[in-house]
Amino acid sequence: MARFVAxxxxxxxxxxxxxxxxxWEMFEPTALVDFLYKAFFALIIIRSILSWVPxxxxxxxALVHAVSQITSPILDPIRRVMPPIxxxxxxxxxAILLLALARDLLKAALLMLP
Numbered sequence: 001m002a003r004f005v006a007x008x009x010x011x012x013x014x015x016x017x018x019x020x021x022x023x024w025e026m027f028e029p030t031a032l033v034d035f036l037y038k039a040f041f042a043l044i045i046i047r048s049i050l051s052w053v054p055x056x057x058x059x060x061x062a063l064v065h066a067v068s069q070i071t072s073p074i075l076d077p078i079r080r081v082m083p084p085i086x087x088x089x090x091x092x093x094x095a096i097l098l099l100a101l102a103r104d105l106l107k108a109a110l111l112m113l114p
Contacts, residue, residue, distance in 0.1 A: 037103040
């Protein structure tokens with residue numbers, strides 16, 4: 001007969017609430033992995049849109065520079081391996097697929113931890 005033992009969840013601490021009810025609560029590391037994936041996904045989409053609409057780059061140069069600095073370490077190596085096909089840069093699509101694969105592998109590894 002199997003015996004189930006309640007374990008305290010392993011994870012990162014997160015400050016919840018404000019005022020007298022505030023306190024530190026645990027949240028799952030897989031939630032952090034999901035958050036990082038969604039953030040990079042959004043930044044890659046924003047960079048793609050900014051490349052299609054050059055006028056936005058002139059209006060918001062700080063935004064364009066920040067997004068470019070954050071996404072370049074992911075997109076530049078893919079661009080070196082896979083040049084544009086017919087003038088179309090497919091590196092954002094490949095980056096999103098690779099990030100999704102990395103997210104799934106990390107979540108699976110984190111769920112296997114004791």
